[in-house]
Amino acid sequence: MERHPITPRPDWQRTVEEQGLVYPLTRHPDGSLRPYWDESAYYSFTLPEVEALEETVEELHRMCLAAAGHIVTAGRFADLGITDPRIARAVAESWHRRAELPSVYARFDLRYDGTGPAKLLEYNADTPTSLVEAASPQWFWMRDRFPGADQWNSLHERLVAAWRKQAPLLPPGSPLHFAHSSADELGEDLMTVAYLKETAEQAGLETDWISMEEIGFDSLTGRFVDNRLRFIRSCFKLYPWEWLTTDRFGGHVLDTLDNGGGTGSTLWIEPAWKMLLSNKALLAILWELYPDHPNLLAAHLDGPRGPARTTGWAAKPLLGREGAGITLHEPGADPVIREEACCYQELAPLPSFDGNRVVLGAWVVEDEAAGLGIRESSGPVTDEYARFLPHVIL
Structure with a gap:
């Protein structure tokens, strides 16, 4: 794994926008606009590195499924902050019937520097973003800049295949709705949903658009309806389940x-x-369940202990996103237990390449490793000001 400075392509912004990345710039607190899509450098990997990472990702995915089964079997929903019995029952029933329910994609965030085993930082299996840039613009960037190279990137083909395989699980006779929140100002959620909608259409599915805010509930029939008053039989939503089950329609979600x-x-x-x-x-x-596993960091729910007391720790809210609410504590710091429910994870500082902190986003489609996206940050936490860099296999 190496980082290589390179001159960006002429007119790179227009190019990636035409490829679906309509948010190539990020506005920073000082008001400046700086690249989110950053092709002033790229990362290279060897094929054996990528093959080893693929094996790690698929093993971690299997371990996570086993952990999910343990949570359901042992009734440990309270550890996740799920205290509403109706939500717990819905999750448990969903788990037991998972073979009958479409499930498409997820993203692991990994700490990796090319010299040791990758370490799991977190798993976003509900509403992961950075999909568009990983699947499309970085592939076309490689075709432009390194036409003889390869890339860890089978996302598009695997997504189309996943929709085609799971189409029989969808209710017949109605389109699959794709929904995002209209509160998204950058267009990232919109384009993520648009891209997934396109892959579903390429798989032969009938689809339609809607925003979460436009979804209505027909009290006469007891069903959700779209803005044309058609029943919503199936819906892909880029909207977290913890919001879906607790907003003002949450009761209807569980009822239907x-x-x-x-x-x-x-x-x-x-x-x-x-x-x-x-x-x-x-x-x-x-x-x-897997103590001392080489791809895991020590983590506890009742406060920092074990290796974290000597290496330092990260306190992570159970449902935080894009680094929100994460605090880092140096080795030897006095234990601090936060009021909100957190996971206290052994501190593993992100590797620095040319002064940039790097995290790997490894994608899973259905149950298979499918691709890689790389984000860099200036600080120790990957937040909303991170940059996306392309990669190649040389």
Whole structure:
């Protein structure tokens, strides 16, 4: 794994925007606009490195599924902050019927520097973004700059194949709706949903658009409807389950939830059992089930202990996103227990390449490793000001 400075392509911004990346710049707190898509450098990997990372990702995915099954079997929903019995029942039923429910994609965030085993930082299996840039613009960048190279990137083909394979699980006779929140100002959620909608259409599915805010509830029929008053039989939503089940329509979501087997009237993708994987309590349960695993960091829910007391630790809110709410504590610091529920994970500072902190985003489609996206940050936490850099296999 190496970082290589390179001159950006002429007119790179227009190029990536035409490829679906309509948010190539990020506005920083000082008001300046700086590249989010950053092709002033790229990363290279060897094929054996990528093959080893693929094996690691698929092993971690299997371990996470085993941990999800343990949570359900042992009834450990409270460890995830799921205290509403109705939500817990819905998640458990979804898990038991998972073979009947479409589930498409997820993203691991890994610490890796090319010299040791990759370490799991977290798993976003419900609403992962940075998909568009990983699947499309970085592939075309490689075709332009390194036409003889390869890339860890089978995302597009695997997504189309996943929709085609799972099409029989969708309710017949109605389109698959794709929904994002209209509160998204940057266009990232919109374009992520647009891209997934395109892959579903290439798989032969009938689709339609809607924003989460436009979804209505028909009290006469007890069903969700779109803005043309058609029943929403199935819906891919880029909207976290913890929001979906707790906003003002949350009760209706649970009442009408199609969890497979012909129950309910609305099937949501990703399914409710993905709540088990997108919660950072999973990290602590993984460490409990697989202590000292080479790809895990020590993690606990009741405060920093074990290796974290000597190496330092990161306190992560159970449902935080894009680095929000994460605090880092240096080795030897006095234990601090936060009021909000957190996972306390052994500190593993992100590797620095030319002064840039790097995290690997490794994608899973269905149950297989499918691609890589790399983000760099200036600080120790990968946040909303991170940059996306392309990669090649040389």
